[in-house]
Amino acid sequence: MREVKAEILAIGDELLYGQIMDTNSLWISQQLTDIGVRVVHRATVGDNEPAILEAFKAAQQRADIVLITGGLGPTRDDLTKPLLAKYFDCDIQLVPEALEAVKSYFARRGRELTELNILQAHLPTKCTYVPNTMGTAPGMWFEENDTLWMSMPGVPHEMKKLMETFVFPQLKERFSLPVIYHKVVKTVGIGESWLADKIRDWEDALPSHIKLAYLPSIGLVRLRLTAFGEKIKELTVEVEEQIEKLLPLAGKYVYGFDETSLEDAVGQLLRSQNKTVALAESCTGGYISHLITSVAGSSAYFNGSIIPYHNQFKQQVLGVKKDTLIDHGAVSEETVIEMASAVRKTFGSDYGLASSGVAGPGGGSDEKPVGTVWIACASEDGVRTKKLQLTDDRMINIQLSGISVLNLLRLEINKITE
């Protein structure tokens, strides 16, 4: 089986100026990798005739399929369409079907069709018209010079729809793509090298057709298993068997699989046990509540939060004892215990979570430098606490504290000791 090679070409001055982030090329890379197409090259060029023509020529020499985004707006700056016609030596003509689509697109929105929009229904005669149901610039598919070409608008949701409804099916039909099964194991509470140490024997014993990649991000490490073979069912079984062997080694750090976020996982745990949670956030300032409530349906288990950003309000609004604050300070185990217990009671919740720390850049001392954070999880069984010693970066401290608090709740619900 021959490897299918792809090139991704993004067109637009705004990309080279750094005015917008090219998320399209990243997404296309991920999707193609997932179906076993090898991305061999990505390029970005401006709205410039020689540069675009040169990029077409270079891509053709490297790839079986060239995926082009951008440069399809109706203004004169946008060159992709005329240059595709020039490169493939053909005319541009009105495509009645495309005109109907543009007309109905505007009619649905009650907007006037302009001259420029009508131009968008004119396409190179050598292309196959691919309807864009999300916008006005059609997709264009070419089979020229022993290469497949797809030109798409740069608007991400329009591009994605065209890829999903047209390009992926075409690729699967035309090429004998390898059978690949992916599974991502998501861990929290352990660094990449420590995790690697724990699972080394397992990793070394993986069969050669199952590859492992470590994908670390702030506070989390993802393990990505990719299995290559003949039959998807066999690969699925094999990967699941490997994961069964992995779990005894790394199980207490594993919070979920594939697209599950930590806040999703914690939400599912709460929901499955019919439990509720409330938060008293000091140094995290609402970040954890935001994570929890970003999940659709979180009102089933999230009761509410209090963010008492000063000692005075930790006392008055939340009910932390004045003596506790005076004797131990706001950033202390004693204070977070009272915060978690108080907010649990206030919102009549099964679990109460709390954070208090020095996020920085100011507010540090010798005893409690920037990055010192206390967190707590109160339940009917008592209060779990943890001291974190984080970084000197405010945003990273907020993020790491948030992840640690959610993980503390996960461990508590699962009755796992750290």
Added chain:
Amino acid sequence: MREVKAEILAIGDELLYGQIMDTNSLWISQQLTDIGVRVVHRATVGDNEPAILEAFKAAQQRADIVLITGGLGPTRDDLTKPLLAKYFDCDIQLVPEALEAVKSYFARRGRELTELNILQAHLPTKCTYVPNTMGTAPGMWFEENDTLWMSMPGVPHEMKKLMETFVFPQLKERFSLPVIYHKVVKTVGIGESWLADKIRDWEDALPSHIKLAYLPSIGLVRLRLTAFGEKIKELTVEVEEQIEKLLPLAGKYVYGFDETSLEDAVGQLLRSQNKTVALAESCTGGYISHLITSVAGSSAYFNGSIIPYHNQFKQQVLGVKKDTLIDHGAVSEETVIEMASAVRKTFGSDYGLASSGVAGPGGGSDEKPVGTVWIACASEDGVRTKKLQLTDDRMINIQLSGISVLNLLRLEINKITE
């Protein structure tokens, strides 16, 4: 004055697999554009000898300077260094100064130096060693084949430091770069096309050496003015004069300039007037508090928040009247007025902000479909409210509500009517 052309080359299989986002190329594009260097091409290639050598050759034909990131790790996968040596036909030798730097890097962290780390101090003989104070892979500078070349590690903060301390000064010394002055005007509360309508005459009257770009993002539109000329002082004065003319047309939408975020701007307003704020967040679930507290020093003006995610807690914790909730519902002007007033009082703050809405995807009704949000800002002068009719996307609704609430406070502090 000849235009200086740059190419950005990112190396690494993990980029082509879509495992990591290439933020380096975006940042370098922005920075080069800002100093008047024209980025003519960006490319991404994998850890593959022919692909990398071909990319070097193509870049050399297009650019005066080639900026390379990635492929400098100590493992055998990383090919950038040996291929630079091959491409420029030279040996790789130990650079004692680089070895000292790597040794002291490890000593400072109390870690053991490995064989692989010592290899990182071996460099192509034709390169100038550029110390990397943030990591172990040095920068390498070449002046070969009428082109300048800089190879840098892919770790963003290491790359940025090398660019700032070495590459930009080199570029400014070696080339007569155009004199450019940038200023970004940041607006909120108005869409791109409406803003364009309001400022059309001003835009049409801009002198030809001052360019305007509209840069929209969720809820915000940035106006970027770029002036080209001879003397930076004159350009600064000219751009400031243009902004003076712009403000009467768009002033009430302008919340700041350049790097100022909306939460920065609102924080500066509160701080300058010695005022404080508290929030009652329902549908935004902590997002606005998180925005406010992501700003360093926000404890000077942020007192705290209550997030009563259910009617019961709007009553019990915040003190909204039961009758109000029964008669008008949680998503109503009456409820957000009581929420904003109550939280203002609870936290003894000058301003009280509130949000209540249907973020979605569930919870909508004919009367109050998904995307219906009421917001309020209470002060000693009374309560300002606004009804928003947003989208069917939960995260976008949360973000747009957050921006609208911060903007409501900005308008209230500045005594601007919408």
